[in-house]
Amino acid sequence: MGSAEDDSLDELAHRVSAARAATEARGETFYQGASRVHLAAFPPRERWDDWVELSSRAWPTREERHYTLVPTTCFNCESACGLLAYVDRDTGQVRKFEGNPEHPGSRGRNCAKGPATINQVTDPDRILYPMKRAGPRGGGGWERVSWDEALDALAARIRAALAEGRQNEIMVHIGRPGEDGFTERVLASWGVDGHNSHTNVCSSGGRTGFQFWMGIDRPSPDHAHATVIYLISAHLESGHYFNPHAQRITEARANGAKVIVLDTRLSNTATHADYWLSPQPGSEAAINLAIANHLIQARGYDREFVRRWWNWAEYLTECHPGRPVTFEAFEEILAGLYADFTFEFAAAESGLDAGVLAEVAEVVAGAGHRFSCHSWRSAAAGNLGGWQVSRTLFLIAALLGAVATEGGTFPNAWNKFVPRPVHVPPHPGVWQELSWPPEYPLAQNEMSFLLPHFLAEGRGRLDTYFIRVYNPVWTNPDGLSWMEVLRDEDKVGCFVALTPTWSESAWFADYVLPMGHGPERHDTHSYEQYDGQWVGFRQPVLRAARSRLGAPVSDTREVNPGEVWEENEFWTELSWRIDPDGSLGIRRYHESRERPGEKLTVDEYYGWMFSHSVPGLPERAAAEGLSPLEWMRRYGAFEISRGQGAVHEQEVPQAELAGVSVSPLGRVYSAAPPAADPNIVPAGAPPPDEAGRRAAGVMVDGVVRRGFPTPSGRLEFWSSTLAAWGWPEHALPGYIRSHVHPSALAPGQVVLLSTFRLPTQIHTRSANAKWLDELAHTNPVWIHPADAARFGVGRTGDLVRVETEIGHFVAKAWITEGIRPGVVACSHHMGRWRLDGGPRGAGGMMATVGLSRGDDGWQMERRAPAGPYESADPDSQRIWWTDTGVHQNLTFGVHPDPISGMHCWHQAVRVRPAAPGDRHGDIAVDTTKARQVYRDWLALARPAGQVSPDGTRRPRWLMRPLKPSAAAFALPGADRDRP
Ligand code: SF4
16 A cells, blocks of 8 residues: 555646646647656656756747756855756757756755856856966966967976976965865876865864864764754855755754754854854853763763773873773763863853753753764864864764764765775875975864965975965955965966956966866765765766767867866876876876877776776666766766765674784784775775784774774774874863953954855855855944944944954944844955956956055055946846945954964954045055964964974874875974974
């Protein structure tokens, strides 16, 4: 007997049949709708070759439009949701993008930014041809050049640098990666440690806390099956993996799950929470510890999980040598460790009500193993010591035993899959100190935002500097220090912007090379969005459509607009030109395996990967008579597995245990070296020991289990790494008072939250998406009414001057009760600008500014707002807004956390009514003061030369996107002045 749902589907199918018969009896064509039955949400995949819709513009005439539907992946945030391009079979053009129902992460759904991809493709302001600077750098002169000319010039520079041993003068700086390992592979093939990222201005604070627990730097919450969801950010609208996560949080809520949101600002997510906690910024770890303490004092934790999986024995051995190494002794100590973190203490730190915190703690305690949690940017990215926010958050999950359980929180590597590529070059033998400086041996990622200061103080120079999906002048704090070094040809010899659009940074480039948007390029990716593993395939949709229609394409430029290319083909071509005869050993990593001596094509690269490295895909494809590449080109994503479960509990098979040795604390090492050691970080691979032996597992109650990829093999409540590398006082989950703690504020200062996103914006790229611009285009300063009265700000819309330690910006006020008193907030998305006389950039979102330097530093004043303009798109004449916000990041000094390396974004500011003569968007910055702020924070660091326990620059087990050889980890002798 069928279910009620089956019955209603049968009924529907019956009605559809009847409607079809009636329509056809009238001699008319029957339109079945988007599925086998009416009103289904998505086109069924068997009809993607010729999908028919009626033209809405032709109504009431029934005019058919025939589409071939081609999957690709959205590139407008890190979630990598599936898209379907609707390619018009008559015109060969993409008419729209909608969700790909075959994608296991996004399941056919997208946020507003997904469909807005069509705006980026048809953007009238995009860059269509390679451009070369003509005249002085930043002077605004450009000339069109051929790809050949640009490639030859860059190849000659790079070849000379490599030949002269200047490997560290080559750098590729990446904003949104949107792929898994291609760029790292290229750089490894050149033998350079030249990968730089944006992660230390983004998520490394959040990552660090998870990494020191699990050896894996991201959580993978199973929101859909949780009963309590604890979020430190605005995850339903804009947080990490927000569409794939938000739809699963929504399902859980429909099933009765409670949602707890810590966010100082009343986000859309907070409005949907059962408990919205608006804490004093920086107090989040204290709240987490009060909840943890409640679980400990009430014995509300999973004792068996803690006993089996925490490294308590190591902690006792190292930190309490006089105590017996028993779990009972540990529990006794644990009971005292967090006893000071009462609800009253957390209330005093956070400004929240102790009773509410106690109630929330009870809700958390009731979750058991169904406690899913996430913290990513937000507080972890805002505060000195912010990494302890995620470390204390995971403490709660680890106490509950809600780790890799249904409804719990997984290590991300278990819910992610990175296929191995066709060629894997060796680790580079050099170490790039401009990205991995000795002061920050534990930094989670490259110290990217300090680059201008390192260059300015002569730590090195860059011969050839690429940026890709990255706008450092605008995205980073202290952007005018960036501008100063990017204009200096002694510091940056050749600056290359790989970009689809003009930006504040591209303006200072020597070459601007047009790269494709999401549907104009190839990438693979896989992200943790539920308890399963999938691989997604981004592809140039017109290339795939043409191939499907029988006209294969061999170079993506053939189908992209103008001479827009894709990076993968560009990097392969550039690598060949750097090493034309193969004598540098580079070319072989970019050669075909099938046709030795010929260039590796993207078809072969991905064809090999899908055929050899994705379990189950070849069989699945064969069942449909397709090659694995054809299958991925057709459907866009493949689910490898579902229900990974508790990988740490898996027993290591006896066959893997021959010749192993076991450390006193149970770490099991194999005599064999690591089987595969690719440069692309194998997420979740256990670290080798000092002798290079491979960690094979961990002994738990006499059984060797997979465990976690930490030095101990267990969850590290106490981090031997932090203890050994100079930070023993922070080796346990703890609370570090923020640089914006109330006690650190001067009289009259308040905290500025500058880290939040708008749900419809894409950092630096949404300015070229007109629908998104219309939805959100400004960033007023949120001010509580009590503060507005205190500051003397009368009304919403009044201008305020926000003063930071290095300058000020002038913005509009938004007086709202959606923010704590004593805290103001401003979204980081807005305030795009173009220099007067420069390229239009993004006509609807960039104000025209003048920039000058006087005795007091830099002054930026607004010369013209955004407004209507003529272009190939008639909509550009319909721009009705002029207020595009303020670029606040320019006025922030750099704040590197001494442990995680994260830039601590929150600012101590003064807010006052604008001065006479102030105009909206005005900026003033003194980069001399910025240099002093850099030095002040640098002084907090503990350099490897002083703390390294083994003469290396960095613990080898910590992740690096591109890992140098073991030899490159050795500290140069001159740096080894340890006491
Ligand atoms: S969440 Fe939105 S922007 Fe991000 S990948 Fe998905 S559709 Fe694109």
